[in-house]
Amino acid sequence: MKHTISILVENHAGVLSRISGLFSRRGFNIDSLAVGETDDPKVSRVTIVADGDEHTVEQLEKQLNKLIDTIKVKALEPQELLSRELQLIKINATSQQRSEILTICEIMGAKIADISATTLTLEISDTTQHLERFQELIKPYGIKEIVRTGVIAIQKGAETIKK
Amino acid sequence: MIKAAEAMVKCLENEGVKVVFGYPGAAICPFYDELTKSDIHHVLVRREDNAGHSASGYARISGKPAVCIATSGPGATNLLTAIATAYADSIPLVCITGQVSTDQIGCDVFQEVDITGAAEPFVKYSYLIKNAAELPRVFKEAFYLAGTGRNGPVLIDVPVDIQNTLIDFDYPESIELRTYKPTVKGNTLQIKRVCEALKTSERPLICAGGGVISANAAEELRDFAEKTKIPVVSTMMGLGIFPTEHPLYMGMLGMHGVKTANEAVSKCDTMILIGARVGDRAVRSPKFLAKTTKIIHIDVDPAEIGKNIHVDIPLVGDCGNILEQLCAHVECSERAEWLAELSQIKNEVPTENETQGYVNPKMFIRKLSAKLPENTICVADVGQNQIWTCNNFQFKGGRFLTSGGMGTMGYSVPAAIGAKFASPDSEVVAICGDGSFQMQMMELATIIQEKLAVKIILMRNNRLGMVRELQTIHYSDNQTAIHIADGNPDFVALAKAYGIEAERVCTMAEAEEAIEHLCNAKGPYLLECNVWRNETTL
Numbered sequence: 001m002k003h004t005i006s007i008l009v010e011n012h013a014g015v016l017s018r019i020s021g022l023f024s025r026r027g028f029n030i031d032s033l034a035v036g037e038t039d040d041p042k043v044s045r046v047t048i049v050a051d052g053d054e055h056t057v058e059q060l061e062k063q064l065n066k067l068i069d070t071i072k073v074k075a076l077e078p079q080e081l082l083s084r085e086l087q088l089i090k091i092n093a094t095s096q097q098r099s100e101i102l103t104i105c106e107i108m109g110a111k112i113a114d115i116s117a118t119t120l121t122l123e124i125s126d127t128t129q130h131l132e133r134f135q136e137l138i139k140p141y142g143i144k145e146i147v148r149t150g151v152i153a154i155q156k157g158a159e160t161i162k163k
Numbered sequence: 164m165i166k167a168a169e170a171m172v173k174c175l176e177n178e179g180v181k182v183v184f185g186y187p188g189a190a191i192c193p194f195y196d197e198l199t200k201s202d203i204h205h206v207l208v209r210r211e212d213n214a215g216h217s218a219s220g221y222a223r224i225s226g227k228p229a230v231c232i233a234t235s236g237p238g239a240t241n242l243l244t245a246i247a248t249a250y251a252d253s254i255p256l257v258c259i260t261g262q263v264s265t266d267q268i269g270c271d272v273f274q275e276v277d278i279t280g281a282a283e284p285f286v287k288y289s290y291l292i293k294n295a296a297e298l299p300r301v302f303k304e305a306f307y308l309a310g311t312g313r314n315g316p317v318l319i320d321v322p323v324d325i326q327n328t329l330i331d332f333d334y335p336e337s338i339e340l341r342t343y344k345p346t347v348k349g350n351t352l353q354i355k356r357v358c359e360a361l362k363t364s365e366r367p368l369i370c371a372g373g374g375v376i377s378a379n380a381a382e383e384l385r386d387f388a389e390k391t392k393i394p395v396v397s398t399m400m401g402l403g404i405f406p407t408e409h410p411l412y413m414g415m416l417g418m419h420g421v422k423t424a425n426e427a428v429s430k431c432d433t434m435i436l437i438g439a440r441v442g443d444r445a446v447r448s449p450k451f452l453a454k455t456t457k458i459i460h461i462d463v464d465p466a467e468i469g470k471n472i473h474v475d476i477p478l479v480g481d482c483g484n485i486l487e488q489l490c491a492h493v494e495c496s497e498r499a500e501w502l503a504e505l506s507q508i509k510n511e512v513p514t515e516n517e518t519q520g521y522v523n524p525k526m527f528i529r530k531l532s533a534k535l536p537e538n539t540i541c542v543a544d545v546g547q548n549q550i551w552t553c554n555n556f557q558f559k560g561g562r563f564l565t566s567g568g569m570g571t572m573g574y575s576v577p578a579a580i581g582a583k584f585a586s587p588d589s590e591v592v593a594i595c596g597d598g599s600f601q602m603q604m605m606e607l608a609t610i611i612q613e614k615l616a617v618k619i620i621l622m623r624n625n626r627l628g629m630v631r632e633l634q635t636i637h638y639s640d641n642q643t644a645i646h647i648a649d650g651n652p653d654f655v656a657l658a659k660a661y662g663i664e665a666e667r668v669c670t671m672a673e674a675e676e677a678i679e680h681l682c683n684a685k686g687p688y689l690l691e692c693n694v695w696r697n698e699t700t701l
Contacts, residue, residue, distance in 0.1 A: 010342060013291070013293075014279065014283075014289075014291070017280070017283065018283060021283055021284060025284050055469075058469065059466070059469070059470060062465055062466035062468075062469075062470075063466050065465070065466070066464070066465075066466045068287070068288045068308065068340070068342060068343050069342060070342055071341065071342050
């Protein structure tokens with residue numbers, strides 16, 4: 001089962017390697033890891049999507065909490081989280097195909113980020129499932145390159161990680 | 164303004180450090196230069212890992228974080244095994260390493276290694292100093308982190324140019340670590356739940372680990388056990404908490420434990436694990452145990468609870484505080500039947516034979532411990548000698564040290580050196596095999612140089628005995644890479660070459676006389692016991 005875990009950490013040198021090192025040495029599998037500064041520049045927020053059963057996640061939270069740099073760890077429940085991932089896709093596109101692709105983008109909520117004589121670079125930000133669906137639709141044109149940020153997530157409603 | 168290297172020394176002084184263990188090199192020279200101006204005594208070991216083990220022995224006896232020092236590159240990597248050993252046994256160390264100059268970091272220059280990176284999986288925390296002004300805060304934090312909560316090693320890596328930078332020195336009085344707040348007191352509700360569970364339990368058992376010793380809570384444990392009449396077994400790290408002869412004490416559990424303890428584990432209905440992490444050598448099948456037994460787990464590290472065994476009642480906090488809380492709430496009880504059942508097993512006398520021309524190591528350890536004073540610090544190495552000591556040493560109130568978690572060979576002599584510095588008036592005895600002795604025998608030089616009355620027992624069976632036994636049992640007796648007879652030196656002559664009194668014994672009668680010599684020796688002493696090659700561990 002997939003779990004989304006949000007972690008607030010001190011924005012110190014080496015903190016990311018401490019977190020990723022913990023995953024590999026405790027045998028936890030990470031699907032994605034995204035990290036960035038928060039409104040407080042001394043604090044970074046890490047979002048990890050990991051695979052495992054209830055016991056694994058409990059252990060993961062405890063081990064993350066044990067790291068000296070960790071301020072807060074929260075496993076977000078699937079029904080209460082809002083998740084997004086940004087994806088850039090470069091596909092083959094002749095001038096004849098462009099309008100067709102544009103239609104797909106419009107329906108799926110993607111944007112054209114760049115254009116060349118033979119390619120289009122598409123930008124889409126949504127849930128992982130939505131991104132995968134979009135990828136399926138675009139595949140027939142020939143995908144040249146894909147880059148994704150990894151999932152970031154936040155709680156729905158008024159609740160925050162600090163509370 | 165003072166040099167950062169001087170500030171480092173002042174930090175140690177501010178922490179009350181009296182002795183440090185180390186080995187110098189180019190990248191740590193500014194620090195060593197300043198250290199000569201201090202009253203802190205530097206013990207020059209003969210290899211860096213032994214600086215770490217000596218600091219470990221010192222820390223375990225003094226109860227405070229101890230300091231070891233090494234230079235960059237190979238000095239630092241040699242220290243790694245000692246850091247990992249301390250991490251596995253939760254021993255508070257502050258490890259200081261020199262690093263190449265800041266502008267050269269990452270250039271693969273002479274004696275450069277990323278030691279904070281290499282040590283990351285087995286330090287409690289580490290610092291690579293990039294700004295000299297941080298040093299006082301870092302030292303303050305390092306000592307605090309090492310010696311609070313679940314103790315462990317903290318590494319401070321200081322580039323040589325940083326050591327030479329001028330800074331304003333002001334040792335901080337307080338610590339600002341918003342992320343680190345170990346739980347000290349036990350949750351009252353959970354304390355009540357434990358007391359309730361004990362009310363209905365007919366055959367409860369306490370399993371005490373090294374955490375009880377770290378928390379300095381042997382007395383609290385005894386009070387609690389005596390009030391509730393709950394029998395106690397210990398892990399290897401917990402040995403010495405209870406006197407061997409105490410009627411409630413049932414010995415060491417686990418793969419290499421004694422029958423009484425293991426029977427107690429299999430027959431108990433409720434088990435209180437305290438300061439013990441359910442390691443595989445102590446509890447082989449935690450799943451099976453948890454099925455039949457109610458598990459109460461008390462530990463200062465919340466991450467240990469539920470890691471290796473399913474827990475019914477978790478209780479986080481300092482072992483000493485929790486035992487006091489429990490003692491205040493729990494009702495007195497009698498468990499005559501359960502105790503009688505275990506005592507009967509405990510009183511079974513093992514049959515042992517003497518092999519002609521050899522010292523029986525188990526009988527020897529019993530006789531030795533009977534002669535040693537009550538406050539003896541006994542340090543066992545790793546291998547058969549360790550298990551012989553664990554199961555036969557009669558603990559009376561002294562201390563027992565060993566590398567329990569990592570099983571690091573070569574731990575005993577350097578750890579004994581550290582222990583002797585921490586408690587100069589105690590008798591300190593290191594027990595090792597001929598295999599493990601040769602991983603540390605360079606430290607005889609340190610013993611002589613520091614004029615330390617450390618006593619060494621060397622069990623010579625001309626084999627790496629524990630591996631030999633493993634090969635005999637599990638690999639069709641295909642004995643390979645365990646024969647060391649052809650390379651073994653004359654250990655008595657070797658010790659004497661260093662100026663250490665030594666003798667060799669081949670029978671129990673000789674051994675008994677030699678024990679007298681060893682106990683009476685005012686200086687260091689090495690006693691080599693000739694042990695039969697096929698002597699069993701248990």
